[in-house]
Amino acid sequence: MILRRVARPLLATIFVTGGINALRQAEGHAKAAEPFLNAAFDKVGDVVPEQIPRDPVTLVRVDAAVKIGAGLALAAGKAPRLAAGLLLGSLVPTTLATHSFWTMKDPGERAQQQIQFFKNAGLAGGLLLAVADTAGKPSVGWRARHAAKDVSASAGKLSRKAEKRANKLAKRAQKALPH
Known part of the structure; x- marks a missing residue:
């Protein structure tokens, strides 16, 4: 500028x-x-x-x-x-x-x-x-807060994927067991 x-x-x-x-x-x-x-x-x-x-x-x-x-x-x-x-x-x-x-x-x-x-x-x-003056770029604090939100969101997605995968494996294991 x-x-x-x-x-x-x-x-x-x-x-x-x-x-x-x-x-x-x-x-x-x-x-x-x-x-x-x-x-x-x-x-x-x-x-x-x-x-x-x-x-x-x-x-x-x-x-x-x-x-x-x-x-x-x-x-x-x-x-x-x-x-x-x-x-x-x-x-x-x-x-x-x-x-x-x-x-x-x-x-x-x-x-x-x-x-x-x-x-x-x-x-x-x-x-x-x-x-x-950050010259129009986000400050380090802003970037850190947003990186933390991104990590939190990614961790939540991974947690949900792991839970779904665990549920699928549990269902398969139940089907494989004799009744």
Whole structure:
């Protein structure tokens, strides 16, 4: 559908450009994200596997790579639901780390960060729609329910056939027995 061919690249653009910008300025982005990351690792660090990097610059670069890769995949329509899910997973912590307007004291800065927060909330809504978009095909849940109905119907038919066959055999056995 033409709508998807236009909407997906438009939605992806902010993530691809943001990812490129983050790669170019990884240290600056890491500095902005560091308080959030430190607080997050303080709270859940013991359940985060050791293989997960804790260095803010590395995490910013990983996040940027996800945004660029998933953004390009979404724009191209390659695994768009997965790509949108990855972008959503990247957007939430980024938004919390960089647009926590509720912590701002300066009214001007608070208003600016609030705008950015709600812009990202709108992007999250678009990504949720993209995650749920089956492109006109039945969802996995629908297919599973209908497959279960088909299996149930087939099992019922087999059961009735087996019962008829058993009844026929029983009648033959009765006729074969001497009276």
